[in-house]
Amino acid sequence: MHSVSERKMFRLSVLLILVALLVASMFISLIFGSTSVSLGDIWHTLWASELTDSASQIIWNIRLPRNIVAALVGACLATSGAILQAVMKNPLADPQIVGVSSGAGLMGVIILILFPGYDYLVPMVAFLGAMGAALMVYALAWKNGIRPSRIILAGVAVSAFLGSGISALLVFFGDRVQGALLWMVGGLAARxxxxxxxxxxxxxxxLIFACMGAKRLTILSLGDET
Structure with missing residues (x-):
């Protein structure tokens, strides 16, 4: 019982330290840049009813939203990696290895290259592509049940197959690939x-659904028989 409470305290301490580092890094990125601002400027920007000076404009319209985007993306990537590692019982599992990223990338590239007028559908279509790739991997890996090793092997094959589809589109439509390449690589510029x-x-x-399913993921890590 004592060791369990110690582990909980250790995890809580690590979580608090990481949260503190996150807040500190966000403040540092708000302060330093091509134009330096002060903590007073940040405080004024967060609570001012009107933003008239240049420092407030830089903080509110450039640095703060970019920080929030970076934090949200980082949280989502970390959560997706943790979920896949728990489900597949493999510390190396990630969306790229199991084909999920390739499925999302292929559908996103199709929209951006073939139907650029519907770019607002990219998040939803990419999500459907990721789900389709996951179902494909699951179907290929099924043989009287599912084993994590088979899922990863099937994921590598599906990832290579879908990746070749992305490459083919980029080759055949070379005059339209700029936006698609920027989307695939990602970045925080101009966010x-x-x-x-x-x-x-x-x-x-x-993140809400991930937290709700955390207990089930922990049970999965104990093995199929358990």
Whole structure:
């Protein structure tokens, strides 16, 4: 009982330290840049009713939304990796290895290259592509049950197959690939409040469901028989 409480205290301490580092790194990125600002400028920006000076404009329209996007993306990537590692009982599992990223990438590239007028559908279509890739991997790995090793092997094959589809589109439509390449690589340049509004609902829903399923994921890590 004593060791259990010690482990909980250790985990809580690590969590608090990481939260403190997150807050500190966000403040550092708000302060330093091509134009340096002060903590007073940040405080004024967060509570001011009108933003008239240049420092407030830089903080509110450039650095703060970019920070929020980075934090949300990082949280979602970390959570997805933890979920896959728990389900597959493999510390090396990630969305790229099991084909999920390739499924999302292929559908996103199809929209951006073939139907650029519907780019607002990219998040939903990419999600459906990721789900389709996951179902494909599950179907290929099924043989009187599911084993994590078979899922990873099937995921590598599906990832290579879908990745070749992405490469084919980029080759055949070389004159339209700029936006698709930027989307695939990702980045925080020129991120602002519209990107926060797009990302926030998906992040909130995904993180809530992940927390709700944490106990089931822990049970899965004990093995099929248990």
């Amino acid at each position: 602002s409040w519209p990107q926060v509004e797009v990302l926030l609902p998906y992040a909130i829903v995904g």
